[in-house]
Amino acid sequence: MTTTTLDFDRARFNMIEQQIRPWDVLDPSVLGLLAVVKREDFVPPAYRSLALADVEVPLNVEGAAKGEKMFQPRVEARVLQELAVGPDDTVLEIGTGSGFMAALLAARARHVTTVEIDPALARFAEANLARAGVRNAKVVVADGARGLPQLGEFDVIVISGGLPLLPPAFAAQLKIGGRLAAFVGSGVVMEALLLTKTGAQSATQRNLFETRVALLRNAEQPSTFRF
Secondary structure, rough: OHHHHHHHHHHHHHHHHHHHHHHOOHHHHHHHHHHHOOOHHHOOOOHHOOOOOOOOOOOOOOOOOOOOOOOOHHHHHHHHHHHOOOOOOOEEEOOOOOOOOHHHHHHOOOEEEEEEHHHHHHHHHHHHHHHHOOOEEEEEEEOOOOOOOHOOOOOOOEEEEEOOOOHHHHHHEEEEEEEEEEEEOOOEEEEEEEEEEEEEEEEEEEEEEEEOOOOOOOOOOOOOOOO
């Protein structure tokens, strides 16, 4: 075992114990998954040393738009825990980024469709997922900021980017009993929320925590019309 591998193993242990557990992520299956899916393999080589740190890692990929970042590990872990993805679930992710969240979701789900608006990032994520041996995740290049009804309904939807408001199209793509995680708001602080669809026209919503993430490109904006 190389020194580099030993360093990442130690950093991964510290990430789980010092960043993720204190954020009330206590599900053993989630913690175990974070121990085996190597986050450092999903970041650009120049930022590999930051892969397991408590920061948003820049996704400076050749040909991609500037400013894209991976979520902090604790945010990814908490969302994964709250969604309670099961082996029969089909998942839609909006905002593929590096493909790391798709890899985590795919380890628990039957299939993941992950949508990325930036073709360069989509290629980067596809390569990362293939190298990690993930076979049940498909990357689709499209603008998913306002929903993609043509893809059908899903058991789980993850919006991996911020939205000023949550378009109703996303709830329409959830199966009854399905769960949706999103980051909603446009001010200094956003709410990470979990929506559970309870009927054809009904849902419950729970706020998980406050954070701040970059908005999805072309996200729907609140109306500014006033009388």
